[in-house]
Each structure stands twice: as C-alpha cells, then as structure tokens.
Amino acid sequence: MSWRTIDRRTVPLDDLDPGLSAAVKEKIRSFFPRYPTRRAVLLPALHIAQDALGYISLRAMREIAELLEIPPSAVLDVVAFYTHFWTHPRGRKTIVLCRSLTCELMGGGRVREALEQRLGIGEHETTPDGQWSYMTEECLAACEHAPCLLIDEKLHKAVQVEDLDRILVDAENDRLDLPRSTLFDAPQET
Numbered sequence: 001m002s003w004r005t006i007d008r009r010t011v012p013l014d015d016l017d018p019g020l021s022a023a024v025k026e027k028i029r030s031f032f033p034r035y036p037t038r039r040a041v042l043l044p045a046l047h048i049a050q051d052a053l054g055y056i057s058l059r060a061m062r063e064i065a066e067l068l069e070i071p072p073s074a075v076l077d078v079v080a081f082y083t084h085f086w087t088h089p090r091g092r093k094t095i096v097l098c099r100s101l102t103c104e105l106m107g108g109g110r111v112r113e114a115l116e117q118r119l120g121i122g123e124h125e126t127t128p129d130g131q132w133s134y135m136t137e138e139c140l141a142a143c144e145h146a147p148c149l150l151i152d153e154k155l156h157k158a159v160q161v162e163d164l165d166r167i168l169v170d171a172e173n174d175r176l177d178l179p180r181s182t183l184f185d186a187p188q189e190t
C-alpha cells in the first residue's frame with residue numbers, strides 16, 4: 001500500500017475523505033449477530049466499506065472503529081496488512097495479477113513485466129487517465145488456469161503476453177465469467 005502524509009493540524013479529515021452512508025453502517029451492523037464479538041466483524045466491514053466507496057478512507061476506518069468499538073489503529077493495522085484493501089481511490093477498472101507459485105511457473109512473471117510496461121504504473125497505482133489501477137495478490141484460486149488475472153471480478157485465464165492488448169482494449173473479452181460472490185451480502189431475516 002502507499003501512504004499519504006496529512007497535516008492533521010490544518011486539514012480536517014472529514015473534508016478529505018468520504019464516510020460511510022447510513023445504509024452501509026446498517027449493513028455492517030447486520031453482521032453483528034453472526035459473530036461472537038464486534039471486533040470479529042472487522043473483515044466483513046472492510047469489504048463492505050470498500051465495495052461502497054471503492055477504497056477504505058481514513059474517515060471510513062474511524063467510523064468502522066466506532067461501530068465495532070475498537071481503536072482506529074486496530075482497523076488501520078488490518079487494512080495495512082492486506083494488499084486487497086486500498087487506502088486511496090482507484091481507477092475505473094482494477095487489474096489483480098496473481099503472483100503465486102503456479103502462475104509464476106507458468107509465465108506470470110513475464111505477464112507482470114509486460115503489463116506494468118504497458119500501463120506505465122506500479123502496484124497500487126492508477127494510470128493518469130484514471131482507467132486502470134493495478135496490483136498483485138497471492139493465489140486467486142484458479143491455479144489450473146495459470147497464469148491468471150482478475151479485472152474487477154472477471155477472471156482471465158491462461159493469460160499470455162500476447163493476450164494483454166486484447167484484454168486492455170476490451171476487459172469484457174475474457175474466456176470465463178465468474179458470478180459476483182454473495183458472501184458479504186447482508187444475512188436474511190429469519
């Protein structure tokens with residue numbers, strides 16, 4: 001992740017960052033009955049916040065801390081640990097390239113080099129036109145299709161360097177659709 005330096009004496013955080021809507025806070029609260037403690041809701045809460053805002057703002061971290069009754073530093077610790085969470089706005093589409101063993105053995109390193117060259121950016125950065133953000137992650141659980149990458153939630157499998165132009169021109173032009181996970185949807189009333 002990359003870090004921003006903020007002078008808290010002169011810049012109120014609320015002026016910089018979007019916060020969580022009432023609906024998003026309610027969705028996080030709806031997870032409380034599923035877990036033994038509020039602290040245990042932290043990961044779902046972060047996913048919900050990132051789904052809503054596109055990233056986890058400092059204000060969102062503080063609001064999640066209030067909801068879960070934990071220190072803001074505990075929220076920041078978890079956000080900083082997982083590369084999946086973004087602390088700054090992303091481009092219109094996010095490319096997630098697998099960097100784990102199977103994909104590396106199948107040529108993922110070459111794909112990574114070519115992709116970074118084409119985009120002209122490094123990890124957790126966004127192209128100047130705001131179109132693409134880029135990062136790598138550990139195994140995407142599609143090893144049989146190595147090397148693979150995700151664009152938003154679409155999996156591109158067996159990606160070769162020659163495929164990158166096609167994929168970047170039309171990110172829908174993939175070979176396998178994966179449905180949106182419902183894991184983080186609110187629990188049903190019983």
Ligand code: FES
Pocket residue numbers: 098099100101102103104138139140141142143144146147148
């Ligand atoms: S190692 Fe790349 S998807 Fe598993």
